[in-house]
Amino acid sequence: MASRIGTHFSVTIFGQSHSAGIGCVVEGIPAGKRIDLDELQAFLARRAPSGMPWSTSRKESDVPEFLGGLVDGVTCGAPLAAVIRNADARSSDYEALRRTPRPGHADYVAEVKFGGAQDVAGGGHFSGRLTAPLCIAGGIAKQLLAEQGVFVGAHLARAACVADAAWPLQGIGPEDVSAPGRKPFPVIDDACGAAMQDAIAAARAQGDSVGGVVECAAVGLPVGIGEPLFDGLENAVARAVFGIPAVKGVEFGRGFAAADMHGSQHNDPYRMDAGAPAFESNNAGGILGGISTGEPLIVRAAFKPTSSIFIEQHSVDLKDGRDVDLALEGRHDPCVAVRAVPVVEAACAVAVYDLMLEARLDR
Amino acid sequence: MASRIGTHFSVTIFGQSHSAGIGCVVEGIPAGKRIDLDELQAFLARRAPSGMPWSTSRKESDVPEFLGGLVDGVTCGAPLAAVIRNADARSSDYEALRRTPRPGHADYVAEVKFGGAQDVAGGGHFSGRLTAPLCIAGGIAKQLLAEQGVFVGAHLARAACVADAAWPLQGIGPEDVSAPGRKPFPVIDDACGAAMQDAIAAARAQGDSVGGVVECAAVGLPVGIGEPLFDGLENAVARAVFGIPAVKGVEFGRGFAAADMHGSQHNDPYRMDAGAPAFESNNAGGILGGISTGEPLIVRAAFKPTSSIFIEQHSVDLKDGRDVDLALEGRHDPCVAVRAVPVVEAACAVAVYDLMLEARLDR
Amino acid sequence: MASRIGTHFSVTIFGQSHSAGIGCVVEGIPAGKRIDLDELQAFLARRAPSGMPWSTSRKESDVPEFLGGLVDGVTCGAPLAAVIRNADARSSDYEALRRTPRPGHADYVAEVKFGGAQDVAGGGHFSGRLTAPLCIAGGIAKQLLAEQGVFVGAHLARAACVADAAWPLQGIGPEDVSAPGRKPFPVIDDACGAAMQDAIAAARAQGDSVGGVVECAAVGLPVGIGEPLFDGLENAVARAVFGIPAVKGVEFGRGFAAADMHGSQHNDPYRMDAGAPAFESNNAGGILGGISTGEPLIVRAAFKPTSSIFIEQHSVDLKDGRDVDLALEGRHDPCVAVRAVPVVEAACAVAVYDLMLEARLDR
């Protein structure tokens, strides 16, 4: 079916890990918007493998070529199309994936769903590589949002059971949300970050992997963005974020902790402030009835540990119908949540910007 | 915008709490399917206020009239339209909601978004009443799924900090998932249920409210349902479930707990079983790469505590621009998660059935 | 599948001729718009059977009840839902339609498509009755367009081979397009109208039927409405108009006559007029590249002769697999194009208003 999200800022993602290229088509960007391509490239670079110990040593070039939609860096009203060339040669070694599914990956379910026709090399259309075009679209969405005073940023809130410092639910601004993304290791508190890196390294030394949580915030949202029922901010952001591989949970504001609170604690009361209504707290994470309140939108995504580990695992030979043991090789991130930080920003930005456009039709 | 979800089994919900009626239009149901209207009514009754201590004492009739799409209880290929009459008379008392927003509700954001034109009575289109038509569509989806061997059920996994017994991630079947829904209080373990009711009652006695978690499972899914990227099972189910008022978090399988696990623990290995590939565990909650694995689909929704409490709260008078104190009256559930159990089933069923139809186009 | 059209002003139609009711759900109407319900009723009345010789003598009540979306006649931002009760009792006489398909109707194709589950009474979901809810949505769209200075009207351009006077392609205004609709017989030139009525009556006396052409115009459109490729004004209007039963052709501007013209004749040159660019002609019918030019949008729809005639026709008995002769009874319009005039306006208005909303996202 469609690998597409959004109605007004509509993003379609194509490509497989070892096809000629991966990319996106973004329809609906208003004409006349200047896109800062250097800023976009810097954003894409945050996602690319870095050679650092918490990352894979694979090389991936993420420099997109724009096939359409931009003229001298300005949107022209036609669909924006961007493609990133895949460098890796298609290898026949991947055929083993048809026979021996890797635990935690989609190999088996894709084999059944597509009857063996799926592209298995490098994970095909399920590959984490496909987060690169999502970041192209999301990076553009971030710029378009910033133009309207809305800033999206994220940090690695938790990794390998080590927690980062937290953002308060109120009072954070553009600088707060952007700061972690400027660091090599995207955290608020560098000491926490160092502890995380140690824990990740320890797992890596074992040939194992670890999970994490990415927290993302959008600040500066006006009041009134989002729709009731199925096109609210939670619905849209969750749908986008669950499109990132390895995400197993999404929560807003207090999230699952809200389930253990009393209404008298969780409700966000109102008081006048400088002549305008203001919230005394923001347990709602910036969203009521699916609609933005003007307070920071706070969302958290839970990432399972990287499925590709080097420890031997049980698998089966689908062709022969017998048990086999599988030991993977190659270069894999020990904690995908680290490089997923900009991807969560991208997903959030895509969803929010689509609803910002929608809101022009409210009255 | 659209209060609609789904591509093939497409559900549009209309109505406000005090409009003439609320209802849904469901497009795309294959023709020739018999709907058991008694079973549907029993499902709707699970959602309706029951007069029990954990529920509001409001009376709501949830008997739908089918305006189209069914002939003698069999789908005829035309859109199915159902409406439930709203009995409550429109009261002018609700005008106060325009001036004095209730904390935790959408009053304020709707006032800004719609410029005062929104229907405020009883919460308008944001009202929990709108979960009734979602249950009509979901109840039908449940029957259509059951016809194909897929059974959806849910239980109140947590309420007022008291936990129910848990479903194991593997080995549960139709009877397991259906059993809680047959009880007045929808839990697995009645002793836990009794403790929950006590805790809810305690909060109610304080004029306060509590939150909870609903866990829902779909068993009997074939392998291969769902699409990569943005139309996977997690995306679709999350989008539907976040359409239920008060939901602040959604997780699958191990959910947020997966973030604290190692890959060697979280991965679900394969072994042959009776000549077919089988999973040794189901930490993935039945979903890999957005696609069903055949194992139980397990999802959890976090419900914030009911926003309507009787304790005095800070609010503002939007017209006069000054602080006021607000004390609500009326009849409100002290824990919305209880009555939300069938609604979560409905949302899950709507999303899953849509993808079951989608899968007919795979090859 | 979906009986739905439009992205922003999204109209879903439900019901069958003999179901409890027929109606529509319209999502996306901006909040705060006042709908003149008397004007809407007058528009619906134009479509209803009138008892006049060119019309069926069936009685149809077209008074909608609004279930949601309006509060005191003002749109409230929630989906608008309207239903019209079907008065006719479901008759078992219609079962004959399952066995003996009426030539020109969808009886046979529906029997095959839906395997016999389709609602046959009165034509089911294929019935011309379903143009009533389209007129509810279209009547509302007309009012919303008029609020912005865009006026939609239509006349019976041709019936039973008799032509009405024509609108010039330029220089017509709101009064021109609205005038025919105020007459009992919707033509520009009443003498032509009288000749049409005679010709229709002659066919009716023979137990036969005739076809016609409805011409519709939208004046006052600003420049820039519509999108290139598949969401242009022609695409949207054609998709809507072909949703009216019996339409077999749609053309814009010079239409099929343009195929026989030279570029030097058909092109619409530019000249300055009162300091602004103006068109010297309007062969394009108000649309270039799918986008409005500001000139009158002119569209024509060809209606085949009513399929229900009283002359004996060849049919088959599907159950027994043998030839039979079919003689219909009942009350049928001898020329559906007459009562279709407001329906074409409705379809055009729905399509145009959706694109008017879309255009708010251009820059």
Place this chain on the structure above:
Amino acid sequence: MASRIGTHFSVTIFGQSHSAGIGCVVEGIPAGKRIDLDELQAFLARRAPSGMPWSTSRKESDVPEFLGGLVDGVTCGAPLAAVIRNADARSSDYEALRRTPRPGHADYVAEVKFGGAQDVAGGGHFSGRLTAPLCIAGGIAKQLLAEQGVFVGAHLARAACVADAAWPLQGIGPEDVSAPGRKPFPVIDDACGAAMQDAIAAARAQGDSVGGVVECAAVGLPVGIGEPLFDGLENAVARAVFGIPAVKGVEFGRGFAAADMHGSQHNDPYRMDAGAPAFESNNAGGILGGISTGEPLIVRAAFKPTSSIFIEQHSVDLKDGRDVDLALEGRHDPCVAVRAVPVVEAACAVAVYDLMLEARLDR
């Protein structure tokens, strides 16, 4: 907005005439389908300028590169993405188009709609070049349809007021519909074709252009494809065909001629034939109630004369606000309908195949 059509076989077109490339993304193709790339290239070649007198002498290479969705020529279940490189260097000469709109083109309306940000070079996103990616998608759709026994073909039914021989409405098969496309000049009767070419040449010698009509047929359709109301075959095919530049009218079966017929003439009666129901005629053009009857689907598209002519025309200088005279240069087709023949096939195939997939969900 979206340059996209289709729900199941969903085609998105991107690129501008002078952007780096033009292309399409096609989502929803079932996995495991082999695409004959040579056959596709031959189909694309039918559209490309040929250097013949009825065609422009511009050179266009239409060899697509597949970025995703195909593995060794077999669909893999991921979106198919194809791009054609644009060879022409972006020229600054096109800036004149911003100031001096060409009559019959979208220059002026695009300038207003996009505020000057639109890509003007070569017509930008409005260029006839964009029919190349439509032909990629349509060529693939044709092959997928042929695999199921449905064959789509077209001929130039009329050009410069000269008519080709006509297809009968019944009794045509795959060979009939494919034959014209194999000829350099796509007609049924070569003598008629020669007369057309003379008439086109005569206009060209005058620096003028002519219009035409393309007739397209789809044979071998099963009964039951298409939906009532807005997703019927007429709606879908018309929406696609009006996406081809220069189309001003679309009709099915008898089309506008049906408006002048009696019901007794136009209805298609039934008789048994070899034990199955059969149609005695096919005035309906293969469609009843939006649904295929099994008879040939016959559609006609009216093409206006090419807007680019060499005769001097009135225009304006938008910047200075004064009248100017415009004389175009360059290489332009004197009759776009000729090269549009395969494009109409492509549009028809895209629409029909989408509904063929839809029909899998009927029961």
